[in-house]
Amino acid sequence: MRENAQEVTYIRFEDDASDNIWAEVTSLFVASFAAPPYNEAPGELQSIEQWGPEKLDSPGGRLVTARHKGHLIGFALSQRLDQDSAWLQRLNAMLPSQDVAISPSRTVIVQELAVDLNFRGRGVAKLCIHELLSSRIEQDAVLGVFGQASQVREMYKHWGFSELGTAPIYGGTVTLHALHHKLPWPN
Numbered sequence: 001m002r003e004n005a006q007e008v009t010y011i012r013f014e015d016d017a018s019d020n021i022w023a024e025v026t027s028l029f030v031a032s033f034a035a036p037p038y039n040e041a042p043g044e045l046q047s048i049e050q051w052g053p054e055k056l057d058s059p060g061g062r063l064v065t066a067r068h069k070g071h072l073i074g075f076a077l078s079q080r081l082d083q084d085s086a087w088l089q090r091l092n093a094m095l096p097s098q099d100v101a102i103s104p105s106r107t108v109i110v111q112e113l114a115v116d117l118n119f120r121g122r123g124v125a126k127l128c129i130h131e132l133l134s135s136r137i138e139q140d141a142v143l144g145v146f147g148q149a150s151q152v153r154e155m156y157k158h159w160g161f162s163e164l165g166t167a168p169i170y171g172g173t174v175t176l177h178a179l180h181h182k183l184p185w186p187n
Helices: 019-033 047-059 085-097 126-131 148-159
Strands: 007-015 060-067 071-080 107-115 140-146 163-169 174-181
Touching: 007 126, 019 047, 019 060, 019 071, 019 107, 047 060, 047 071, 047 107, 060 126, 071 126, 085 140, 085 148, 085 163, 107 126, 126 163, 140 148, 148 163
Parallel strands: 107 140
Antiparallel strands: 007 060, 060 071, 071 107, 140 174, 163 174
16 A cells, blocks of 8 residues: 555754654664665664764754654755765765866755665655755755665666766775755755
């Protein structure tokens, strides 16, 4: 049975969210990224409970949650690019070959996006991104997608993101694709 889009509520958090919200986000994050195609270590993924609130509390920080019948089914998290030196360094290494000029203080990073497996393909991710990127003061948005997640990369491209380049991460075992979208986000 396909759930009606009106049965999902989206809540935007700026600066802060409760420990209960972060516990739910952590659970969904671990379930989403410990599974294929990512296969990340659950213990390492648990650390979002520490670094997630820090990103939310920093400039450009925003958390969007999607709920269905009281249960968290999706979330998206952002932070401004000038607040994440590792991301900025990777992006700067990719940009010399691109025609895109990105100002770190005017660019938001989509740090994370996750949707419960049972709710994928229903527009939840797209509406989380819409809430995350609408009404922003920044002029650009960037995000990263692992090379093995080709379907996810194609989804973002379908939404209007374009590829900036790639960089090896995790000691070269994973290729990160950086994608870009001009803001404002379309309504």
